[in-house]
Structures are given as C-alpha cells and as structure tokens.
Amino acid sequence: MLQNDLLLRTLRGEATERVPVWMMRQAGRFLPEYRALREKYSFFERCQTPALAAEITIQPVDIVGVDAAILFSDILVVPQAMGLEVQMVESKGPILPEPIVTTADLARIQVPNVDETLGYVFDAVKLIKEELNGRVPLIGFAGAPWTLLCYMVEGKGSKTFDKAKQFCYTQPELAHTVLQMITDTTIAYLKGQAKAGADVVQIFDSWGGLLSPADFENLSLKYIRQIVAALKDDVLTIVFAKGAFNSLDAMAATGAAGLGIDWCIKPHLARQLAGDNVTLQGNFDPAKLLAPIPVIIEETKAMLKAFGKGRYIANLGHGILPNVPVDHAKAFINTIKEWEG
Numbered sequence: 149m150l151q152n153d154l155l156l157r158t159l160r161g162e163a164t165e166r167v168p169v170w171m172m173r174q175a176g177r178f179l180p181e182y183r184a185l186r187e188k189y190s191f192f193e194r195c196q197t198p199a200l201a202a203e204i205t206i207q208p209v210d211i212v213g214v215d216a217a218i219l220f221s222d223i224l225v226v227p228q229a230m231g232l233e234v235q236m237v238e239s240k241g242p243i244l245p246e247p248i249v250t251t252a253d254l255a256r257i258q259v260p261n262v263d264e265t266l267g268y269v270f271d272a273v274k275l276i277k278e279e280l281n282g283r284v285p286l287i288g289f290a291g292a293p294w295t296l297l298c299y300m301v302e303g304k305g306s307k308t309f310d311k312a313k314q315f316c317y318t319q320p321e322l323a324h325t326v327l328q329m330i331t332d333t334t335i336a337y338l339k340g341q342a343k344a345g346a347d348v349v350q351i352f353d354s355w356g357g358l359l360s361p362a363d364f365e366n367l368s369l370k371y372i373r374q375i376v377a378a379l380k381d382d383v384l385t386i387v388f389a390k391g392a393f394n395s396l397d398a399m400a401a402t403g404a405a406g407l408g409i410d411w412c413i414k415p416h417l418a419r420q421l422a423g424d425n426v427t428l429q430g431n432f433d434p435a436k437l438l439a440p441i442p443v444i445i446e447e448t449k450a451m452l453k454a455f456g457k458g459r460y461i462a463n464l465g466h467g468i469l470p471n472v473p474v475d476h477a478k479a480f481i482n483t484i485k486e487w488e489g
C-alpha cells in the first residue's frame with residue numbers, strides 16, 4: 149500500500165489534501181549525487197544495472213522530497229531494443245550512427261520480444277518498488293512514436309528534425325510502417341513496466357510541437373491514442389506532447405488520465421481546451437529555477453493559483469536543467485507542498 153498516493157488520486161480525479169509535485173527529468177541531471185555515479189559508469193551501464201537505476205530513481209525522493217519517483221532510463225532504449233545502435237555522447241547527446249533512410253533499412257529493425265530485450269528495465273522497476281517500500285508511486289515512461297522516429301531517422305538531436313519530417317512527407321508509407329512498429333513495441337514495453345509495478349506511465353512526445361495540428365494527428369496522436377487505449381486496463385497514463393497545446397482537446401479525448409503542458413500556454417486556456425475530465429500537469433518554465441529563490445517562490449505561487457486545486461499536478465513544463473541549484477529545486481517543491489490554496 150502506498151503511504152503517499154496524492155499523484156494517483158489526482159490522476160483519478162479524486163479530491164486531495166494538497167497538490168502533488170514531481171519534476172520531469174528529476175532522476176539524473178541536476179543532483180551532485182547522480183553526477184558522482186556518472187564518473188564511474190557509462191550511461192547505458194547506469195540504465196541496464198537495476199541497482200544503479202534504482203539508486204538514481206530514488207535520489208530525488210530522498211533529497212528534494214518529490215511526491216513521485218520516475219524510473220531512471222531513457223526513451224532511446226526502445227530503438228535500441230528494436231535493433232538500432234544508440235550512443236550517448238558526452239555533451240553532444242544521443243547519436244544513432246545508422247539511421248533509417250529507405251525501405252531496405254526495415255530489415256535492420258524489428259518489434260522485439262520486450263522480456264528479452266528490455267527485461268533489465270522490468271527488473272529495475274521491481275527493485276525500485278521494493279526499495280521505495282510504498283513511500284511514493286513510481287512513474288514509468290516511454291517516448292511517443294513520433295519523437296522516437298525523429299531520432300531513428302535523423303540519427304541525432306535537432307532543433308527542427310527536418311530530415312525526419314522529409315522522411316515522413318516523401319515516404320509516408322514507410323514512415324507509418326515504422327511508427328506502427330514503434331507503437332507495437334511501446335505497448336508491450338509499457339505493459340511490461342505496469343506488470344513489474346509502475347503505478348503510472350508517461351508518454352514523452354518532446355517533438356510533437358514541431359508538427360502542424362493535422363500532421364500531429366496523422367504522425368503522432370494516431371499512435372499515442374493506440375497506446376493509451378491498449379493500457380486502459382493496466383495503468384494510469386499521462387501524455388506530454390511539448391508545444392502541441394493546439395491539440396489539447398484531441399489529447400484529452402484519448403482518455404489519458406493526465407496531460408502535461410509547457411509554460412507557453414496560459415493555465416485557464418489549457419483547462420478550457422482540455423475540458424474538466426483530465427488532470428493537467430505542469431507548467432513552470434525550467435529556466436525559471438535559475439532565478440533568485442524569492443522569485444521562484446512568488447512565481448510558483450502564481451502558477452498554483454492559476455491552476456487551482458482540483459485535477460492538477462505541479463511540475464515543470466519540460467525537464468529540469470542540469471545547472472539548477474538543489475536549493476532552488478527545493479524552494480519550488482516546498483512552496484507547492486506548503487501552499488494552502
């Protein structure tokens with residue numbers, strides 16, 4: 149039984165004593181305790197060793213007191229399990245040296261058996277649940293098919309992902325074949341995380357906002373909808389499509405329990421678009437955590453006031469930045485925990 153189930157009750161639309169809070173990308177990046185482990189083990193070693201993944205996952209629960217843990221892993225373990233090589237290059241980000249370019253490349257990817265290829269993630273989830281011992285819920289996650297396709301085609305990070313877009317606009321049939329393969333893998337993967345003990349799963353569509361509303365429906369939401377529907381009886385889902393607030397109504401209609409939003413939309417407009425039957429999560433500008441602490445406190449209170457108490461999870465509008473001082477993150481979290489509404 150969970151001692152702190154604020155996040156789950158908020159996602160179910162139940163009333164709670166206070167607003168729950170966690171921070172996207174809280175595991176890794178900003179904590180000195182994480183950076184110490186980084187000296188000793190490579191990125192994928194950290195992901196593939198359940199004891200390390202568990203330690204990193206639990207660090208922010210112990211150190212900054214968030215109301216949920218998020219699994220330490222990466223969205224790119226899925227393309228890896230599908231057969232593509234992924235390198236995590238220090239200060240450059242991910243590189244996929246042999247991206248998907250033509251139909252011939254389909255021979256190099258498959259919908260894998262997730263127990264064989266991603267079993268280490270399920271082992272980590274089980275160990276984390278054991279070590280958390282009911283203190284807070286555990287959030288699992290995966291990348292949205294569109295965001296994964298961006299990396300699988302572009303081969304690296306990009307501001308515009310124009311190669312990935314060109315791929316979709318010139319070879320739509322191939323693009324949809326790949327998107328469906330990613331979707332099928334992701335459904336099995338997230339079901340596996342739920343079975344191993346994840347209480348919630350979040351789908352990260354970091355690049356959803358690069359698409360027009362029509363393309364977002366065709367290349368992204370169509371597949372997210374399949375994932376949410378497939379998980380309906382297994383686990384609560386949160387969909388975070390950064391920059392895609394034009395489609396909040398359509399995202400709410402997927403039946404997801406929660407929708408993540410970034411800081412570029414006004415809270416009341418997000419609520420208007422999403423309707424009243426979904427929990428909103430967000431939307432503090434991650435860079436604002438670099439402001440002086442009194443500014444962080446004031447702006448966090450303004451955010452809480454704007455969203456109000458019901459069906460709301462406090463969070464950042466995207467991942468925490470690596471250079472945020474720990475006491476600034478604590479000021480954000482404590483302001484939320486102490487807020488009387």
Ligand code: CP3
Binds near residue numbers: 176
């Ligand atoms: O939320 C968490 O703290 C859990 C762990 C997590 C990581 N990546 C660990 C990680 C999660 C949820 C992710 C998701 C992820 N990974 C996304 C979607 C969310 C988003 O921020 O938009 C994306 C696009 C990726 C791909 C990726 N992985 C990039 C672009 C990079 C390099 C830049 C960076 O630091 O984010 C990574 C590497 C990565 N993934 C690190 C961590 C802690 C940093 C590498 C290191 O510490 O050595």
